[in-house]
Amino acid sequence: MSSIDLTWVIGGPQGGGVETAANIFAGACAASGLKIFGKREYYSNIKGEHSYFGVRVSDKTIRSNVNGVTMLAAFDAETIFRHADDVFNDGAIVYESDLVPMKIEEVPTLDHDFKKRLVKYLTSKNKSLTIQGTLDAAKERGVHLYPVSFKTILSNLADETQNPKLRGMFRMLNVLAVSVSLGILSLPSDTLLKSVESIFSKKSQIAEMNKHAANYAYNFATAKYPKYKYQLSPIQKEPDTIMLQGFQSTGLGKIVSGCRFQSYYPITPASDESVFMESNETFDVENNRPGSTMIVQTEDEISAIGMTIGAALTGTRAATCTSGPGFSLMSEALGWAGINEVPIVVTLYQRSGPSTGLPTRHGQDDLQSAIHAGHGDFPRIVYASGDMEEGFYDTAKCFNFAETFQMPVIHLMDKFIASTVATVKRFDPKKITIERGKLLEKIESEDYKRFASSPDGLSSRSRLGLEKGIFWNTGDESDEYGHISEDPENRIFKMDKRATKLEFALKTISKEDQATNYGVSEFCIISWGSTKGPILDAIDMLKKEGFAIGFIQIKLLQPFPTDYIKSLIKGSKTIIDIEANHTAQLGSLLNEHLDQKVDYYIVKYTGRSMTCTEIYDSLKKILQNKAEKRQVLTYGV
Amino acid sequence: MVSNLSDYKTEVHNDWCPGCGDFGIVNAIQMALAEMEVPRDKAAIFSGVGCSGKTSHFVNVYGIHTLHGRVMTFAQGAKLANPEMTIIAAGGDGDGLGIGAGHFVAAGRRNVDMTYIIFNNGVYGLTKGQASPTLKLGLKTKSLPEPNVNQAVNPIALAIASGFTFVARGYAYDVRQLKDLIIAAVKHRGLAFLDVLQPCPTYNDINTRDWFSGMDNINEMTKKPQPRIYKLEDTNYDPIVHIDSQEEENEKLTQALIKSNEWGEKIPTGIFYQNELIAPYDQRIADRIPNYLENPPSVQEITSNGKPITDISRMLDSLQI
Numbered sequence: 001m002s003s004i005d006l007t008w009v010i011g012g013p014q015g016g017g018v019e020t021a022a023n024i025f026a027g028a029c030a031a032s033g034l035k036i037f038g039k040r041e042y043y044s045n046i047k048g049e050h051s052y053f054g055v056r057v058s059d060k061t062i063r064s065n066v067n068g069v070t071m072l073a074a075f076d077a078e079t080i081f082r083h084a085d086d087v088f089n090d091g092a093i094v095y096e097s098d099l100v101p102m103k104i105e106e107v108p109t110l111d112h113d114f115k116k117r118l119v120k121y122l123t124s125k126n127k128s129l130t131i132q133g134t135l136d137a138a139k140e141r142g143v144h145l146y147p148v149s150f151k152t153i154l155s156n157l158a159d160e161t162q163n164p165k166l167r168g169m170f171r172m173l174n175v176l177a178v179s180v181s182l183g184i185l186s187l188p189s190d191t192l193l194k195s196v197e198s199i200f201s202k203k204s205q206i207a208e209m210n211k212h213a214a215n216y217a218y219n220f221a222t223a224k225y226p227k228y229k230y231q232l233s234p235i236q237k238e239p240d241t242i243m244l245q246g247f248q249s250t251g252l253g254k255i256v257s258g259c260r261f262q263s264y265y266p267i268t269p270a271s272d273e274s275v276f277m278e279s280n281e282t283f284d285v286e287n288n289r290p291g292s293t294m295i296v297q298t299e300d301e302i303s304a305i306g307m308t309i310g311a312a313l314t315g316t317r318a319a320t321c322t323s324g325p326g327f328s329l330m331s332e333a334l335g336w337a338g339i340n341e342v343p344i345v346v347t348l349y350q351r352s353g354p355s356t357g358l359p360t361r362h363g364q365d366d367l368q369s370a371i372h373a374g375h376g377d378f379p380r381i382v383y384a385s386g387d388m389e390e391g392f393y394d395t396a397k398c399f400n401f402a403e404t405f406q407m408p409v410i411h412l413m414d415k416f417i418a419s420t421v422a423t424v425k426r427f428d429p430k431k432i433t434i435e436r437g438k439l440l441e442k443i444e445s446e447d448y449k450r451f452a453s454s455p456d457g458l459s460s461r462s463r464l465g466l467e468k469g470i471f472w473n474t475g476d477e478s479d480e481y482g483h484i485s486e487d488p489e490n491r492i493f494k495m496d497k498r499a500t501k502l503e504f505a506l507k508t509i510s511k512e513d514q515a516t517n518y519g520v521s522e523f524c525i526i527s528w529g530s531t532k533g534p535i536l537d538a539i540d541m542l543k544k545e546g547f548a549i550g551f552i553q554i555k556l557l558q559p560f561p562t563d564y565i566k567s568l569i570k571g572s573k574t575i576i577d578i579e580a581n582h583t584a585q586l587g588s589l590l591n592e593h594l595d596q597k598v599d600y601y602i603v604k605y606t607g608r609s610m611t612c613t614e615i616y617d618s619l620k621k622i623l624q625n626k627a628e629k630r631q632v633l634t635y636g637v
Numbered sequence: 638m639v640s641n642l643s644d645y646k647t648e649v650h651n652d653w654c655p656g657c658g659d660f661g662i663v664n665a666i667q668m669a670l671a672e673m674e675v676p677r678d679k680a681a682i683f684s685g686v687g688c689s690g691k692t693s694h695f696v697n698v699y700g701i702h703t704l705h706g707r708v709m710t711f712a713q714g715a716k717l718a719n720p721e722m723t724i725i726a727a728g729g730d731g732d733g734l735g736i737g738a739g740h741f742v743a744a745g746r747r748n749v750d751m752t753y754i755i756f757n758n759g760v761y762g763l764t765k766g767q768a769s770p771t772l773k774l775g776l777k778t779k780s781l782p783e784p785n786v787n788q789a790v791n792p793i794a795l796a797i798a799s800g801f802t803f804v805a806r807g808y809a810y811d812v813r814q815l816k817d818l819i820i821a822a823v824k825h826r827g828l829a830f831l832d833v834l835q836p837c838p839t840y841n842d843i844n845t846r847d848w849f850s851g852m853d854n855i856n857e858m859t860k861k862p863q864p865r866i867y868k869l870e871d872t873n874y875d876p877i878v879h880i881d882s883q884e885e886e887n888e889k890l891t892q893a894l895i896k897s898n899e900w901g902e903k904i905p906t907g908i909f910y911q912n913e914l915i916a917p918y919d920q921r922i923a924d925r926i927p928n929y930l931e932n933p934p935s936v937q938e939i940t941s942n943g944k945p946i947t948d949i950s951r952m953l954d955s956l957q958i
């Protein structure tokens with residue numbers, strides 16, 4: 001059996017059902033045992049602008065997207081204009097045939113810059129500035145064209161089912177596009193129908209109508225078209241596979257690790273997590289009363305973190321979830337949590353900054369902001385996850401760090417992970433531990449001191465409502481009870497106490513939790529966060545060609561695990577930093593903390609996540625000694 | 638057992654200026670807690686930043702001195718996570734109506750069962766007397782280089798418009814009435830707001846103790862000062878919304894707004910508006926999470942022997958391929 005690895009892309013106007021279509025496609029493939037790695041790209045817009053969803057399907061483990069498209073499904077002109085050139089030479093375009101005469105200027109959502117590039121490209125190929133011209137250029141390269149009149153299919157369907165309403169049901173075009181695609185790719189139709197059913201499971205009538213349409217379009221495609229070069233076929237399903245979106249991973253991690261309070265203010269791409277948690281606000285608890293998480297939508301992010309701190313003071317595991325702009329607003333309160341040693345978790349789903357930047361696009365822009373946000377010196381932990389599985393398990397670790405070391409923890413996630421849909425091994429709550437540090441259940445002493453001196457800097461932690469546990473907090477410097485003190489000796493005591501906790505944290509956090517070592521060799525990549533997947537896939541591609549490249553994924557970024565990283569890279573000669581921001585924010589940390597300096601930088605800041613293909617290409621240049629010191633990646637629409 | 642007033646006092650040195658109205662407010666808070674016999678470990682004072690912000694250090698219950706303008710955010714988070722606590726938030730007029738005004742409005746919409754006291758002195762005390770949002774247009778207090786160019790916000794009217802369900806005004810030098818108002822506010826089911834007129838002898842040389850007691854306004858006949866402050870309870874004013882009808886609500890809201898506009902010769906204190914027919918936030922949550930009040934966030938068990946006990950299998954099942 002030949003191996004399967006293809007990318008199917010569907011595009012359309014925002015709000016036009018692109019996501020539904022992609023979910024049907026991914027669901028059908030996943031149900032056939034295939035592995036999925038899908039990614040959604042969209043404008044900061046609700047209706048009308050172009051959005052697309054790329055689903056990579058394989059029979060082997062995949063952790064990233066590739067450059068190029070095997071099959072493009074388009075029921076609007078913009079999708080063809082934007083993506084046709086990205087289709088592989090032996091790829092295919094399934095499109096609404098009515099679109100062919102459309103001219104570039106007839107698509108108002110094509111922005112000026114893109115139009116200019118498109119006109120230049122088509123002119124250079126001597127093609128008309130229309131869909132026809134665009135398709136001709138693709139065809140010339142060998143791309144297979146599948147013109148389909150989806151509207152005719154709809155009206156045939158309407159006649160056949162004597163349901164004239166169907167004729168105008170343009171929302172169903174997306175279902176038709178998936179079904180025709182899967183017909184051409186020959187995935188058995190029962191998985192398609194099951195997937196349609198589960199997507200519309202809440203509305204049985206609509207489910208029936210869509211299933212009927214899907215079946216019709218699927219049969220239309222299999223009857224009409226000869227076998228296409230790329231085919232999908234079911235494989236042995238791995239047991240315990242789930243398919244989910246990234247934001248669900250941290251949401252589930254929070255619920256299982258006992259987060260019982262989360263306050264948030266809406267922001268892309270972070271708020272999906274809170275909404276998901278609110279949809280699952282009640283749950284069963286072993287040998288206990290049913291549990292619940294209180295999710296509060298606040299008036300702003302300042303309030304969100306304020307409430308989180310307030311809740312944490314009662315001994316509740318509490319968190320907030322935000323993105324760059326919101327995190328900036330939280331910085332003053334972050335310092336308050338720092339000086340008062342309050343354990344909170346701030347899940348930071350990064351996107352492209354600065355300011356509102358590219359609000360719906362990816363970026364690893366906030367590493368330095370996470371490390372430095374807030375004025376004054378105070379300890380915090382910054383921890384970065386590389387994918388959704390890490391997102392789940394690391395969330396639990398972040399709460400443990402927060403409570404053990406009594407300090408705010410910033411958990412770095414990003415838009416790439418948030419909007420990835422992938423098949424992964426079912427999360428296993430048994431792998432999680434819950435460590436609550438010096439949280440008190442009971443106090444005997446009549447003279448409780450919240451900030452009592454101790455060798456590791458950690459004092460026993462009371463909580464609002466605990467008998468004999470009364471304490472004070474203040475944003476001012478304070479004494480052991482928490483009352484304001486401006487005494488210089490006390491100041492030294494408290495500053496040192498808080499700093500000691502950070503040293504203790506670095507000593508206590510295991511090496512495996514500090515960084516993941518995927519093997520070290522002469523050439524060694526150091527990176528953080530969601531570049532993990534494309535890096536690992538790129539390394540595999542190089543391995544097949546006989547190249548060995550090492551990779552260290554740093555997870556603990558503050559306090560920086562200097563000793564461990566130094567010990568790991570001892571044998572490496574060439575250090576390559578890969579990250580999705582402009583200034584190489586990790587790179588400057590490496591240069592600051594390590595003796596060896598970074599030799600090569602691979603960065604990307606287009607707002608689109610890295611693909612394994614472009615990392616592979618740039619690594620290869622380095623291996624062949626043909627690379628510039630800094631390579632900037634640009635792939636992606 | 639009657640609680641001892643001294644139990645509610647800390648030994649922390651109080652560094653407010655002599656004669657500051659804040660002393661009266663902190664006394665009234667301590668007296669109210671003692672009279673209600675709230676167990677010390679079941680009460681918390683949250684405070685903002687300013688002279689007023691130090692209040693939490695002088696009361697011997699849990700004391701959380703937060704950030705400038707953010708006191709309500711911390712306080713609500715704590716109350717929602719542990720609804721068993723009696724929570725009083727305290728802060729300055731700059732704190733709550735300037736930098737924190739957004740939180741003030743949002744808090745009204747939630748109606749969390751707690752009390753919020755604003756120390757209304759017309760100035761930013763701790764930063765040396767700049768105009769606060771309650772200083773009237775055109776007034777030039779001691780340390781202002783020029784007269785105030787902004788209109789004053791009306792805290793009572795703002796609270797009513799924002800949805801606070803108990804709105805009252807006290808006077809820092811009438812500790813007895815203030816204590817009673819605090820008790821009424823704490824006992825109120827829902828979010829209570831107390832605007833406390835608080836002379837700042839150091840920076841507000843206009844709205845002084847003498848001014849409030851009418852020393853500048855001597856009755857020709859009696860030769861006695863005519864106090865500006867009077868009590869609504871001494872009139873036939875009824876602040877309470879008794880029945881759940883639009884008409885009743887309109888009437889009580891309107892009279893409260895009109896009363897709140899009274900200033901100058903006559904300044905009302907007491908309860909302006911009270912409506913317990915609006916569900917407090919905890920009730921709204923309990924409608925969604927039935928056991929919220931018995932099993933709120935702060936008392937939930939989350940682990941047994943270091944392992945999670947939350948069952949997410951149903952959520953995972955729904956994602957299962």
Ligand SMILES: Cc1ncc(C[n+]2csc(CCOP(=O)(O)OP(=O)(O)O)c2C)c(N)n1
Pocket residue numbers: 686687688689690705728729730731732733756758760761762763764769
């Ligand atoms: C974010 C921030 N901005 C400014 C300050 C400086 N500051 C401290 S107290 C205060 C004003 C206090 O006035 P008010 O809230 O009316 O309290 P009062 O001192 O009058 O009781 C200001 C502006 C601060 N602490 N934090």
Ligand code: SF4
Pocket residue numbers: 652653654656657658659688689758762763836837838839840
């Ligand atoms: S400055 Fe005013 S408010 Fe502050 S302590 Fe002195 S008198 Fe009181």
Ligand SMILES: [Mg+2]
Pocket residue numbers: 687729730731756757758759760761762769
């Ligand atoms: Mg003030």
